[in-house]
Every structure is written in structure tokens, then in C-alpha cells.
Amino acid sequence: MPLVIDVSILIINYKCPDLTIAAIRSVREWTRRVSYEVIVVDNESQDDSRERVLAAEPAITWIDMGYNAGFARANNRAIREASGRYYLLLNADTLLCSDVIDESVRRMDAEPELTASAPLQLHEDGTRHPFYRSFAEFRRVFYIVPIRFQGFVEKCLPATQYADPRQHDWLVGAFMLVRREAAEKAGLLDESFFMYGEDVEWSYRLGKTGKLVYFEDLGFIHLTNDSPFRRKDVSYVNRFNTQMQVSNLLWLRKQYGRGAYLVVMLNYLILAPVFLGWKMTVNLLKGKSPFRDLDNQLRFARRVRVLLHYFWPTWTNKPGFYRIKPEENIA
Template identity: 30%
Template structure:
């Protein structure tokens, strides 16, 4: 009877654990995100009612008190404190090791929801076995569609269209507007190639592709992940009826000059990985020509800096000029 009782207790505990396991593990990586994380976590807490959810935050050694704020105001969050900045991909992989959900939601800290996004994601993935992942419609803070948040995977051709301005002159063209999918009205559920700020994947899909490629420290790790998911034979769908608000560029604004360079370093890394050493040279040439033209424009604008509106993100026109000059000089080494 003693052994039977022990077996019954063990069986009950296992079944209870299975019943209480979360449907969705929301993984968030923070780095000096104190200004944004409160709204993000509060919205998830208040609007996640139709699915069992756990939230895991990996803080990349923030210096603005992000981790302490989360610990104090959101004690239900599983908080991982890294002693140093691991980078976005590696920190997400660490968070995934602590996750118990059937599905993972990779979410940026500068996002928030106003409806039950978790339930929408779980319901879609439960009823669409052909989907390896999904992403909601991304909105700007003012409620307009965030163009470019859901994109095609980059190619040399689409980079050329972006850098020459053809993508902006002909945004409704399926050819020229292909990268940012500006030809699409985001009004239907359809298969897409990549999304970054809010992407849900099945646990087994994330594990099968090995999670994030940790050779990317910042930028393009999400592109690489989506490429790997599709290469493994899985589909990613955009859900027009599910929404997430996204500010965008918050991490990049913390160190504009450095992150501007890192973006293009990661871009060249992506193209080298998938197109080879010879394939990355057209990318470098396109970037270099684009930067040369930008420097010409900025040089002409410098004398009139006080009369022109301030540049976005950059602290001054002169800082912007130096950033583009540095990229032109260093792109050949990427």
C-alpha cells in the first residue's frame, strides 16, 4: 500500500504539472529598457486571460535599474540577471532554456498590447499545424501600420532597390517594394518571411533550428532565425487580426554611432553566410556608393545645419556626417 500511495502521489503531481504548464512563454531581452518595460509588462499582465502564460526577462546588465524595477514591480516575472551584455540572440537563448511553454513569443521590450495577443497566438498555432510560427500586425504608437516591421528576407536585389530609392519612389510595386512589403495592405492572414519585434514560434521549431545564431551580437539575428525556420521547411504567418504596438529603435538610440556600424556589420555577416565571400562584395559596393552619396548631401547641408530640422537619432549633423564617413571607411573590413 505504501508503494501504491507513493505512485499515486507521483502520478498526481506529474499530471498537475502538465495541466499547469504554460501554453506560451514570452521571452523579453532588456538593456537599459526601464522607460519601456513597465508598459510592456503591465499590458501583458492585464490582457493575457485566454491562455496560460509565463514571462521571462533576461536583462543584459542594464545600468538604468531595469532589473531592479522588474523585480520590485513585477515579481511574477521570471527575471534572469546577466552579469554582462550577452547580446540579443544569446540572451534570448538563455531565456529559452528557462521556458516551459509549448510556444515561445520573442518580444521586444518597447512593445505593448491592448488585447489578448497571447490567446490569439496560441489559438492560431493550435489550429494551424502547418505553421511553424506567426506574428501579429505591428502598429506604430499612433495606431498606424508600422511599414517594414514584417518583411521579406533580404537579397542583393532588394538591398539595391532600398539604397537607390526605388523602393520609396514605387512603394506599391511588388518588385521594388518587396523587402518592406509596402505593396501589401496588411489586411489578411498570409505567409510571410520574417518579423522581428514580435515573433511566435513553436518550441520544437525553435529548438530544431538551434535558437538564435549567437555569432550575431546585435541586428540580423532575427533575420537569421527566420531564414533558418523557413529553411527547415516551416511557415511563418502574419495575423492581421492580432496586434502589437511597437515604438522601434529604442536600443539603437542608446549608442547611435556604434549601433549604426553594427547594423551594417551584421548585414554583411548575413550575406556572407548565405551568399559566400564573393556574394557579399556586391552588398559592400551598394552600401559604399550609397554612403558616398549621403556624405555628399550631408557636406552640402552642414553649413545650413541651424536652419534645417535636427537629424533623427543623431545628436547633430556633424555627428551624422562622421558616422557615415566611418561606415564608408570600415565597410570593406566587414
Template identity: 35%
Template sequence: MDLSIIIVNYNTRRLTLDCLHSVYASVTGYTYEVRLIDNNSSDDSVSSIRNEFPQVDLIANQENVGFSRANNQGIRLAQGQYILLLNSDTIVEPDTFQIMLDYMNGHPEVGAAGCKVVLPDGSLDKACKRGFPTPSASFYYAFGFSKLFPDRPRFNQYQLGYLNPDEEYEIDCLVGAFMMVRRKTIEEVGMLDEEFFMYGEDVDWCYRIKEAGWKIYYYPRTKIIHYKGASSRRKPYKIIYEFHRAMILFHRKHYKRNYSFLTNAAVYIGVAVKFGLALLKNKALPVKKSLNQTDVGA
């Protein structure tokens, strides 16, 4: 088996079915399997997927175990030489797998790669090519310096806005919505850290992959569409909490020992302030009827 595609579903029946349709419409000479993990959806996702795509290897969890743990369930059973994390709210192009696998096979030094990810309006999903969220990178991003000086590398360490999105680069971090990882790399660095429930697991994985000496590449010769949830709807408290908890967890795991007490304190205070502001902003938004694709951790 060349490729194992891992998809996590949580109450995204229609999006997931559309994603699977695009996957099975792929034109490729490579062999692939699809392993889908459902995190105890309350809609009819499981029955619908089984009826329309009986060839999918489906695991139906009895509880929502989170994005990292669910992906790890699929990775443990995967038979492919490459593992692809693919969000349920994405649409792949017919040649996406062929192009990405050709690239990975031709570059054995690359441990993980991602393609160009665009939003439904055609704009770039900026999370698909990122730097690591160091204290300085996070500061410039959080306080808007990256928007004020979009062409200055110093102020765009996180979203790398100064790089042409149509050219390939070695980068620090991909997005979990589409992340192709070499099996040999996973065997060396391990799977996703399950301490990250639904955010930050992709950044942490990329950090460990690069720490082990592998390269990570952004390769925009093909693209996918990423249907992110509308930001104009109120999110459940847990979503906001987990997003900010992931920031603290990542900093403690990878950066705390490299910085002074004052810098670490500033980071924690900054995250706390950002968390409080996010709660206030969220409270003013209309109530969201149900959790959507962004609520599984991508």
C-alpha cells in the same frame, strides 16, 4: 505551460514595466510564464521589476551579452510549447496571446507567426512583414525604388508594401519585437545565432525556419504597439556598426555561395558606403543621452 514570453531589457525600466503591465492584463485561457533577461542595465530596472512583478523569472546578467544571446538564455529555461520573443518597448492588447495561440494551434504547419505591429502614431511598423534581403531586394530598398513604386512587387521584395497590412499572408520574415515560435520548430532548427549581437537575428532565424520547411505567417487579427526610439537622436557608434555588420554576416551565411564574385563584391561595397553615410548623418544629429529600446536589437 502553453506560452513562454521572453523579454530582454537594457536600460528601459519604464518601457519594460509598461510592457509587463500589458502582459499581465491579458485575458486568455492559456497558461503563460514571463522570463526576463536584463543585460546589465545601469538604471534601476532590476530592482523595479522585482518589486512590481515578483512573479517574473528574472535573469540579471553581469554584462551586456547582446540581444540574441540573452533571448537564448530565456529560451533554454522556457517551459512553454510556444516561445514568444517580445520587445521591452511594446504594449500587447488583452486578447493578443489568445488570438495568436488559437491561430498557432489551428495551423500545425506554421513554425512561427507574428501579429500586426503598429507605431505610436498608428502607422504600420513595416518590419513586421518582410521578404528576405536578397541582393536585388536590398538594392531596390536601399536606393528608394520601393518608395517610388510602392505597388510593384518587383521593387518591394523586402518590405512587401504592396500587400494589404490588414490581411494575413505567408511571408519570409517577422520582426523580433513580436515573434511566436513553435517549440518543435526550435528543436529542429536551433536557437538564435549569437553571432548577431543586436540586429539581423530575427531575419536569420526566419531564414532557417523556412529552410527547414516550416511556414511563417503574418496574422493581423490582433496588434501590438511598438515604441521605437526617436531617429532624431545620435546613436552610439556600436549601434550603427552592429546594424551594418549584421547585413554582411547574413549575406555571407546565406547568399554568398549563390552569387558571383562581382555580385558579392557589390553587396559588400554597398554596405560599406551605406555605413559611411550613416555615420555622417548620425554625426549631425543631437547627442542621445542614453541607449533606448532600439539599442537592444529589435
């Protein structure tokens, strides 16, 4: 039976019915030229999300996962139900502000060599979110080193260069339009990931089938300030939440192997006591108790301990579901 729908829009809901409803309404408002279906997958919200979303948008397809499956597994479940020529991974905490879906489909139809595309993420005031343009740029952030050594890390991990200035190594999963045939060739998202890192890993495999491009004249609003999933207590050392870094390191191991993974882990293992000892020394030099104001240092040490808990499964690339335990979510 031939496909008749242009785009299957896939949204994951987790205790955020208001955001989901607003995202769908923005799709309805701005998407006029292409046909589409909306599939919402609920990750066991245990609230009134189903009733509220279906009351507001009865035409959607609603799927209950039955457990908190995270991003990759929930999107894969939606993909298996989807009938569109394209899959659009769309975050619940997004709003369209233009005909970005229509225009993205038009451009990808015109260029069959494009595997996947994305517009730029915008703040509500229209300013751009920063984003990583290459795997190397992303990997550099994993290393926590003194400022004077950052140039050395950059030289060791040069960014990929493409003839097409639109082309990049990976696209952000908040809005990711993927050609159906490319997904069939590359395979679906890796279900070992719970949250974070899965869009990077999928981009690596999708990139083997064609170009991944950003349309930098197109954009969508990503409501990071309103999202319940964002950390705000970020410092230079404590730059990742624990789940994020477990997933990031899983991606690093899968794509770059044991050596690259081990180097990053050694960086953290060396830094943890150095960071703690430095702060204690500073306290003593200032005439204070050495054990004063160590929250940041101890928080980093606790995160490293959690990473070590997942070291062996990650080192051996053991299939599984890399979702941290509630008590491992270091605040």
C-alpha cells in the same frame, strides 16, 4: 515531465525598467485564456532595473546575463530556462492592446503547419508600421543607388510568392511566437549577432520547418518614439546605424554567400568617394568652399571604414561576437 505552460514570454531588459514593467502589465491585462511565464533577461543594465522590475512584478523569472549580450544570446539564455509550448520573443518597448497572445496561440494550435507567427506592429495611434514581407525586399534596401536604378535592383531581387497570403519569409523579433518543436529543429538564434539581423537569420532556418505567417488582423503597439534604441538622424545614404549594418551584412553573408556580400560592399566602396566628390562639386558650382557641409558624406565614409574593419571576419564567416566598439558607433 510534460509541459504545462502554453507560452514562455521572453523579454530583454537593457536600462529600460519602465518599459519592461509596462510591457509585462499589458501582458497581464490582455492574456487570460492561455497559461504563461515571463522571463526577463537583463543585459548588464548597471542601474536599478532588477529591483524596480521585481518589485512591480515579483512572479517573473529574472536572469542576469553579467554582460551586454545583445538580443540573440540573451533570448537563447531565456529559451534554455523556458518550459512553454511556445516561445514568445517580446520587446520591452511594446504594449499589448488586445488578446493577441491568446488568439495567436489558438490559431497556431489549430494549424500545426505554422512554425511561427506575428501580429502587425502598430503606432500608438493604431496606424501600421511598415514591414518587409520577403528577404528580397529587405536586401533591396542595402543597395544605395540612384532612383532610376531602383527598378533594376527590384527585378534582380524578386520577392518570394506564397500560395498562402499570410505566409512571409521572415517575422520581426519584436513579437515573434515560435513553436517549441520548430526551434528545436532549427536551432536557437545565431549568437554571432549582437543586435539586428538575428531575427531575419532565425526566420530563414525556422522557415525550413514550416510556415511563418503574419496575422494581419491582430496587432500590438511598438513604442518606437519612446524607445532609447532608435535613430532619428536618418537620410537616404545614412539609412542604417553602424551596428545595424554590420549585423545586416553578416546575415547577408551567412544566407546568400560571399558573392552577394561582396556586391553590396563594392556598392558602398564606390559610393563613398562619389558621394563626397559630388557634394564638393556642388559646393564649387555654388561659389562655396568645397569643404562646406560635408557632414553627411563624411559620416557615410566613416561607416564604410567600420564595415571594412569587419570585412574579413564576415567574408570568412568566422564565428565570433559581432558587436561594434563604442568608438565605431558613428552618430
